Amino acid sequence: MKINLKNGIDKLIFGMTQKDVTAVYGTPDRNYKDEDENVIFVYNSHKMRLTFYKDEAFRMGYIVASSPDLELFGNKVIGKNIKDVKKELASKSITKFTQEEFDTFENYFNEENWLLFQTEFEEVVKLEVGAIINDKDEFDWKFGKK
Numbered sequence: 315m316k317i318n319l320k321n322g323i324d325k326l327i328f329g330m331t332q333k334d335v336t337a338v339y340g341t342p343d344r345n346y347k348d349e350d351e352n353v354i355f356v357y358n359s360h361k362m363r364l365t366f367y368k369d370e371a372f373r374m375g376y377i378v379a380s381s382p383d384l385e386l387f388g389n390k391v392i393g394k395n396i397k398d399v400k401k402e403l404a405s406k407s408i409t410k411f412t413q414e415e416f417d418t419f420e421n422y423f424n425e426e427n428w429l430l431f432q433t434e435f436e437e438v439v440k441l442e443v444g445a446i447i448n449d450k451d452e453f454d455w456k457f458g459k460k
Contacts, residue, residue: 315360315379317386319427320446321456323362323377328445329455330374332366370453375445384441391441396422396433 315324322328325338332353336342342364344356353366365376382392389402400411400422408429411422419439422431428444448454 315381315383315385317384317391317441317443319386319429319443320454322374323379323384323443324360326362326364326374326377327457328373328375328453329457332372332374334457335364335374367453373453373455373457375453376442377444378440378442380440391431391438394438395436396420396431396438397436399431399438 317323318327320328322330326335332355335355339357339360342355343358344354346354348354348365351368353368353372355364355366356362357364361379361381363378364374365378366372367375380392382390384390384392386399387402387406389399391399400409403409403424408424408427410426411424414421414423418434420433420436422433423429428446430442431438432440432442445456446454
């Protein structure tokens, strides 16, 4: 499954509605609301959690994924050492990361691409990608754009 920075993952494009997503991936394994009343879809087979924002007409704006099939610029990322992933990203001019640590986990966040890698023991275990906020402080929805 290809990670398309600023756009989504695989056939999932930021700005899709719940109906658009179920047309592509079928009914989710779980469907619930978080504390902010956003709708969350969980697809076990794809190892993905999708967030549809209540304040944005329930458009999909965030994906958390941990499938070993995820690829970024043709390279697998889950299970790889974060140093190797960052080296590969540097060749694409993605070099700025803020780092947070908790317990045995570390997060590496690149705001420009709204991309977060979560690692444990220096190995990528999960990644998160989100829709980009534009200069007008609004989501830059990609779905439906030509």
